[in-house]
Amino acid sequence: xxxxxxxxxxxxxxxxxxxxxxxxxxxTTSSSNPQQRDAAFQHREYARYLAKRAYITPGQQSQSxxxxxxxxxxxxxxxxxxxxxxxxxxxxxxxxxxxxxxxPTRINVPAETYYNSLLGSMPYDWTYQTVPQPNAGGRRMxxxxxxxxxxxxxxxxxxxxxxxxxxxxxxAALAATDSDPAERWKWSSFFQALKDTETFTPPGGEALSTxxxxxxxxxxxxxxxxxxxxxxxxxxxxxxxxxxLNNAGIPAIDDAYSGDNIGxxxxxxxxxxxxxxxxxxxxxxxxxxxxxxxxxxxxxxxVTKIVFADNVADGARHxxxxxxxxxxGGQVYTVNVDREVVVSGxxxxxxxxxxTSGVGPRDVLEAAGVDVKVELPGVGQxxxxxxxxxxxxxxxxxxxxxxxxxxxxxxxxxxxxxxxNSGIAYINGTHLFGSSDAFKSxxxxxxxxxxxxxxxxxxxxxxxxxxxxxxxxxEGYKAIFQATAEKIHATAGLIELLLSINAPGQxxxxxxLQQPMSHGRVFIGSADYWDGLNIDPGYFSHGAGQxxxx
Numbered sequence: 110x111x112x113x114x115x116x117x118x119x120x121x122x123x124x125x126x127x128x129x130x131x132x133x134x135x136x137t138t139s140s141s142n143p144q145q146r147d148a149a150f151q152h153r154e155y156a157r158y159l160a161k162r163a164y165i166t167p168g169q170q171s172q173s174x175x176x177x178x179x180x181x182x183x184x185x186x187x188x189x190x191x192x193x194x195x196x197x198x199x200x201x202x203x204x205x206x207x208x209x210x211x212x213p214t215r216i217n218v219p220a221e222t223y224y225n226s227l228l229g230s231m232p233y234d235w236t237y238q239t240v241p242q243p244n245a246g247g248r249r250m251x252x253x254x255x256x257x258x259x260x261x262x263x264x265x266x267x268x269x270x271x272x273x274x275x276x277x278x279x280x281a282a283l284a285a286t287d288s289d290p291a292e293r294w295k296w297s298s299f300f301q302a303l304k305d306t307e308t309f310t311p312p313g314g315e316a317l318s319t320x321x322x323x324x325x326x327x328x329x330x331x332x333x334x335x336x337x338x339x340x341x342x343x344x345x346x347x348x349x350x351x352x353x354l355n356n357a358g359i360p361a362i363d364d365a366y367s368g369d370n371i372g373x374x375x376x377x378x379x380x381x382x383x384x385x386x387x388x389x390x391x392x393x394x395x396x397x398x399x400x401x402x403x404x405x406x407x408x409x410x411x412v413t414k415i416v417f418a419d420n421v422a423d424g425a426r427h428x429x430x431x432x433x434x435x436x437x438g439g440q441v442y443t444v445n446v447d448r449e450v451v452v453s454g455x456x457x458x459x460x461x462x463x464x465t466s467g468v469g470p471r472d473v474l475e476a477a478g479v480d481v482k483v484e485l486p487g488v489g490q491x492x493x494x495x496x497x498x499x500x501x502x503x504x505x506x507x508x509x510x511x512x513x514x515x516x517x518x519x520x521x522x523x524x525x526x527x528x529x530n531s532g533i534a535y536i537n538g539t540h541l542f543g544s545s546d547a548f549k550s551x552x553x554x555x556x557x558x559x560x561x562x563x564x565x566x567x568x569x570x571x572x573x574x575x576x577x578x579x580x581x582x583x584e585g586y587k588a589i590f591q592a593t594a595e596k597i598h599a600t601a602g603l604i605e606l607l608l609s610i611n612a613p614g615q616x617x618x619x620x621x622l623q624q625p626m627s628h629g630r631v632f633i634g635s636a637d638y639w640d641g642l643n644i645d646p647g648y649f650s651h652g653a654g655q656x657x658x659x
Contacts, residue, residue: 200405254457321351463488500617
């Protein structure tokens with residue numbers, strides 16, 4: 110368990126026993142769409158290859174593993190792949206959702222993320238909803254999260270962007286302790302690690318001449334597992350994106366990936382240019398592996414509890430195993446862990462598992478009827494979420510949606526269906542307010558509110574802007590609040606603009622708040638894992654969030 114004095118960082122990873130189960134080929138084998146037929150053929154061939162691998166079903170798992178990774182999403186599969194490189198280590202990845210192999214086209218074809226997405230569809234999406242938001246008309250807001258191997262990276266819009274250096278270095282300063290210096294978290298280390306993960310392919314000539322995207326080859330990697338590139342085809346209207354931004358005083362940036370992303374550009378997409386399909390943690394880090402007898406991958410099963418050893422060594426509790434179930438009221442499988450349990454369930458799943466296992470704020474755990482194993486006040490706190498608002502225009506120019514609806518042979522091609530909306534821009538506070546002095550006046554006003562808003566709440570699951578009764582959590586909020594207002598807002602991307610042309614006859618621009626001052630939390634209300642999670646992002650709980658996107 111890693112507890113930081115100012116914020117808790119969750120790295121969500123899950124290792125589960127792999128099964129011999131291979132999902133049946135999708136009905137797309139009979140499709141008239143050439144790309145769907147190709148995807149189905151590739152899926153059949155790949156299924157034959159996967160049959161050699163050590164996939165398992167519930168009940169086939171070993172009694173113990175060196176590592177169990179709870180959550181087979183973006184981070185979990187990467188870690189499982191890396192840990193199992195050592196043949197002496199046994200690794201189990203456990204993923205609640207299915208493999209996704211039954212819908213290869215809906216996952217792998219980029220355009221399907223708009224027109225036939227698995228978002229909102231159980232069992233591939235957790236379909237979370239927030240608690241009613243009092244500052245948003247009492248609405249319960251959707252919180253989609255991937256629930257399949259690859260996690261949200263298997264069903265998202267495939268944008269591949271990087272934060273700015275100031276954001277990463279500010280995080281490093283917050284995370285540093287006497288025993289864990291900030292150097293490893295700084296931009297210089299982070300930048301190199303990002304390059305190491307990817308293989309970058311420049312845009313093709315036609316796409317480049319249409320959209321006019323700019324890039325720096327040396328900002329990207331050439332030998333990583335994740336494939337990143339631009340679509341094979343760019344809809345002609347995208348060529349107006351950068352000139353339009355420039356007319357609004359937002360210049361194009363030559364290189365948005367080396368630590369300064371202020372300005373307009375076209376984002377990379379996680380696309381494999383060899384076949385114009387999605388590249389994500391499953392395809393990049395698991396599917397490409399040779400058979401490994403020490404790696405088991407179990408889908409359709411959930412780690413519902415971390416089991417702790419009865420003895421407390423060196424003043425700390427040690428995880429000795431996990432409990433795994435496939436459904437509420439079903440059989441409980443206990444797996445022993447010889448080294449570590451890796452919690453990799455994301456911003457929602459990780460605190461959920463920790464709290465039902467007895468790790469978290471004491472008042473939340475006791476109210477839910479959970480025995481406290483480790484009192485860790487930061488679990489579930491400091492939830493930050495983006496808010497977005499869009500403007501839509503009707504247009505008679507060809508959009509992605511217009512071309513798709515034409516039914517032409519080209520609209521069914523792999524090249525056309527590789528297109529994803531990737532026009533983007535980041536705007537800092539100085540530009541947004543017109544001058545540095547005007548924005549400083551705004552941030553001074555934000556800082557003036559700090560004494561009145563950063564106070565303990567009545568409990569960690571109820572209360573105001575800082576929903577915690579723990580002073581250390583309040584101090585963490587103060588540190589994040591100050592760093593965001595004074596260091597990040599002025600220089601980093603405060604607002605993200607996104608171009609969208611996937612609807613026929615319509616062009617949209619979305620404005621998304623990147624650094625909200627409102628903090629929320631997640632918390633449990635029951636000791637039963639299957640009773641779910643309460644999600645409260647605290648939308649608009651700080652007034653700055655109500656004005657910045659507009």
